[in-house]
Amino acid sequence: MTDNTPSAGNSDLFEYLLRLGDDRLVLGHRLSEWCGHGPILEEDIALANISLDLIGQATLYLHLAGQVEGKGRSEDALAYFRDAVEFRNVQLVELPIGDFAFTIVRQFLFDAFSFHQLEQLGKSANSEMAGIAAKGYKEVRYQLRHSSEWVQRLGDGTEESHGRAQKALDDLWRFTGEMFHADEIDERLIAGRIAADVREIEPEWNAVVSDVLRRATLTMPEGIHMMEGGRRGRHTEYLGHMLSEMQIVARSHPGAEW
Amino acid sequence: MARSKEANRPDSALGGRADGPASAPPVGSAHEDTGRPATESGTGGAGASQWPLWEVFTQEAQGAPHEHAGSLHAADAEMALQNARDVYARRGGVVSLWVVPSVAITASPSDEAGPFFDPGADKIYRHPQFYKVPRGLKGF
Amino acid sequence: MEKERQQGVDESALNAAFEARIARGETIEPKDWMPERYRTQLIRMMSQHAHSEIVGMLPEGNWITRAPSLRRKMTLIAKVQDEAGHGLYIYCGTETLGVDRTELVDQLLSGKAKYSSIFNYPTLTWADMGTIGWFVDGAAIVNQTVLAKASYGPYARAMVRICKEENFHKKQGYEIIATLARGTPAQKAMAQDAVNRWWWPSLMMFGPSDKDSPNTAELMRWRVKRKTNDELRQRFVDLTVPQAEAVGLTLPDPDLKLNETTGHWDFGPIDWDEFWTVVKGNGPCNRERLQARRDAHEAGAWVREAAEAYAAKHKQVPTASAA
Numbered sequence: 001m002t003d004n005t006p007s008a009g010n011s012d013l014f015e016y017l018l019r020l021g022d023d024r025l026v027l028g029h030r031l032s033e034w035c036g037h038g039p040i041l042e043e044d045i046a047l048a049n050i051s052l053d054l055i056g057q058a059t060l061y062l063h064l065a066g067q068v069e070g071k072g073r074s075e076d077a078l079a080y081f082r083d084a085v086e087f088r089n090v091q092l093v094e095l096p097i098g099d100f101a102f103t104i105v106r107q108f109l110f111d112a113f114s115f116h117q118l119e120q121l122g123k124s125a126n127s128e129m130a131g132i133a134a135k136g137y138k139e140v141r142y143q144l145r146h147s148s149e150w151v152q153r154l155g156d157g158t159e160e161s162h163g164r165a166q167k168a169l170d171d172l173w174r175f176t177g178e179m180f181h182a183d184e185i186d187e188r189l190i191a192g193r194i195a196a197d198v199r200e201i202e203p204e205w206n207a208v209v210s211d212v213l214r215r216a217t218l219t220m221p222e223g224i225h226m227m228e229g230g231r232r233g234r235h236t237e238y239l240g241h242m243l244s245e246m247q248i249v250a251r252s253h254p255g256a257e258w
Numbered sequence: 259m260a261r262s263k264e265a266n267r268p269d270s271a272l273g274g275r276a277d278g279p280a281s282a283p284p285v286g287s288a289h290e291d292t293g294r295p296a297t298e299s300g301t302g303g304a305g306a307s308q309w310p311l312w313e314v315f316t317q318e319a320q321g322a323p324h325e326h327a328g329s330l331h332a333a334d335a336e337m338a339l340q341n342a343r344d345v346y347a348r349r350g351g352v353v354s355l356w357v358v359p360s361v362a363i364t365a366s367p368s369d370e371a372g373p374f375f376d377p378g379a380d381k382i383y384r385h386p387q388f389y390k391v392p393r394g395l396k397g398f
Numbered sequence: 399m400e401k402e403r404q405q406g407v408d409e410s411a412l413n414a415a416f417e418a419r420i421a422r423g424e425t426i427e428p429k430d431w432m433p434e435r436y437r438t439q440l441i442r443m444m445s446q447h448a449h450s451e452i453v454g455m456l457p458e459g460n461w462i463t464r465a466p467s468l469r470r471k472m473t474l475i476a477k478v479q480d481e482a483g484h485g486l487y488i489y490c491g492t493e494t495l496g497v498d499r500t501e502l503v504d505q506l507l508s509g510k511a512k513y514s515s516i517f518n519y520p521t522l523t524w525a526d527m528g529t530i531g532w533f534v535d536g537a538a539i540v541n542q543t544v545l546a547k548a549s550y551g552p553y554a555r556a557m558v559r560i561c562k563e564e565n566f567h568k569k570q571g572y573e574i575i576a577t578l579a580r581g582t583p584a585q586k587a588m589a590q591d592a593v594n595r596w597w598w599p600s601l602m603m604f605g606p607s608d609k610d611s612p613n614t615a616e617l618m619r620w621r622v623k624r625k626t627n628d629e630l631r632q633r634f635v636d637l638t639v640p641q642a643e644a645v646g647l648t649l650p651d652p653d654l655k656l657n658e659t660t661g662h663w664d665f666g667p668i669d670w671d672e673f674w675t676v677v678k679g680n681g682p683c684n685r686e687r688l689q690a691r692r693d694a695h696e697a698g699a700w701v702r703e704a705a706e707a708y709a710a711k712h713k714q715v716p717t718a719s720a721a
Contacts, residue, residue, distance in 0.1 A: 328556065331499065333706050334712070337705065349563075
């Protein structure tokens with residue numbers, strides 16, 4: 001039976017749930033910036049769908065996080081009233097949307113990670129987390145299909161699209177390592193069969209990404225120094241601006257209901 | 259508890275090609291499949307390119323017939339299928355989707371079509387796409 | 399000469415048969431004979447409707463990144479997504495009449511095509527999201543329910559889909575406003591301010607007074623318009639006044655008064671100068687709206703081309719040239 005009641009031992013779980021929720025909230029928010037500005041109507045609808053899936057998953061993780069923390073913080077309190085240094089997403093997802101190639105390549109790199117992560121989490125000893133992950137797993141399969149198809153279309157499309165996709169890949173690559181970095185929190189939760197083992201995921205992710213990039217005629221960057229810090233609240237400067245916008249109305253009326 | 263969508267979303271994956279084996283990542287191996295239907299190129303060149311038109315058919319429940327839901331533009335069948343799910347099936351109530359290039363459909367002549375109607379009267383629409391020659395593609 | 403005279407006679411017979419079909423309540427399908435004017439009027443009406451949905455994504459899209467709760471964020475994204483979908487259904491329906499979506503989009507972006515004037519107003523506070531759902535979608539519902547029985551099949555079918563989705567939009571907007579109206583004093587003031595700014599433009603959505611609306615009679619005969627602008631506007635007012643009372647907000651019209659004889663709410667004069675100014679392109683956001691759509695379209699060109707190029711490279715079967 002899962003014990004989600006607040007306790008000292010559950011501070012790891014709280015941190016981990018923030019990571020899961022913040023990855024998806026930040027990425028979902030970035031995707032939502034495309035609404036009304038997509039390259040074709042059909043794609044506007046597709047990106048909005050993915051954005052909704054991600055924010056929906058984030059809501060579930062953050063809600064559970066608040067319960068585990070036991071200080072009465074709802075998912076909205078966590079989303080709208082934490083500062084950037086308290087967010088636990090990887091830096092990859094907070095980067096601005098750039099052009100369509102940047103958005104799609106970033107999405108693909110995250111989807112390939114999330115696919116394996118949620119597959120593992122579906123077997124978590126924490127039954128509530130397993131349930132949330134199982135639901136997300138159904139959605140991430142479509143997301144991965146969508147983003148991987150687009151990476152191929154752009155990589156193997158026109159000269160221009162190929163150039164943009166390669167540039168995006170080159171610019172994004174240094175943010176991919178962070179997804180596979182396991183710290184002490186991860187290690188304790190992996191030992192407790194609660195968290196996904198990101199070290200196991202890395203080679204699987206590599207296999208998927210290599211395969212898609214090959215078919216997309218794109219070159220995988222090599223010898224890149226990896227950025228990290230998001231999991232500890234050390235973010236890029238982009239996150240602060242993003243949160244200023246996201247949180248402004250809620251913070252202007254603290255305690256209000258919407 | 260907030261739901262991911264205001265209205266219901268299908269929990270069961272759609273039938274057919276959208277499902278793969280449980281743990282294989284679904285990274286569209288679409289174009290290595292056999293026998294994809296030919297699609298007409300869009301009518302435009304640079305800046306005016308428009309993806310071909312597809313008709314979408316949805317099946318509400320196992321055992322029910324597929325019914326015409328509408329159309330959409332997509333560059334290839336895989337995209338058409340994904341877009342069809344997003345446009346016509348995101349609120350649930352759909353267990354299967356078919357997408358067909360509009361040019362592939364042959365229609366019976368309308369009783370109400372007059373004697374002065376154009377040739378190509380066996381197409382489903384008065385669509386100009388049916389009457390244009392595909393243009394060359396740029397940049398590759 | 400004989401052939402042309404024969405054609406003239408046949409055409410008037412066809413016209414008469416067409417009008418009779420309409421009068422019998424039949425549905426016209428894409429391949430049926432139709433007068434050229436019916437075809438062009440429908441293209442105009444349907445494409446204007448589609449353009450309105452697409453441009454309509456922008457004023458609400460403006461607040462997605464600032465939505466103050468996760469639930470509101472998701473429902474707003476879903477609403478804007480629905481509007482994209484509605485535009486898509488109707489563009490595809492319009493294409494059945496023999497026009498490409500590309501042409502229609504060009505007409506919008508070049509400023510030649512019209513779209514609903516309401517979307518040329520700016521969204522200035524979160525409360526605007528409430529009033530847009532309540533007033534603008536509310537007005538659209540009044541207009542659109544009758545279109546589900548329009549004479550042109552593809553339009554009617556698109557409208558059935560749209561009407562199902564539209565009800566959630568209006569409800570969502572009203573819920574936002576109701577929550578604000580019973581919230582903090584600042585929230586209530588925000589709601590009242592939004593109502594003050596959106597009420598009159600919403601009344602103008604129904605278009606000019608009947609005496610200034612030349613197309614109405616023909617469109618009504620062809621069952622693509624079922625009631626007059628004034629009738630629809632009155633219905634909207636009658637529905638909305640009690641809704642405003644229910645949440646304790648006032649509508650910015652000192653002349654609003656229940657007429658005991660007619661049972662309708664009498665309302666004050668509309669500023670038609672403002673209406674025509676906006677329609678002619680000089681409203682607060684006309685330029686910005688079109689520029690945003692142009693930017694998206696231009697920025698998307700390389701994406702659309704890439705997808706086409708990829709599809710062509712991976713075709714299994716050679717294309718048959720069209721006739």
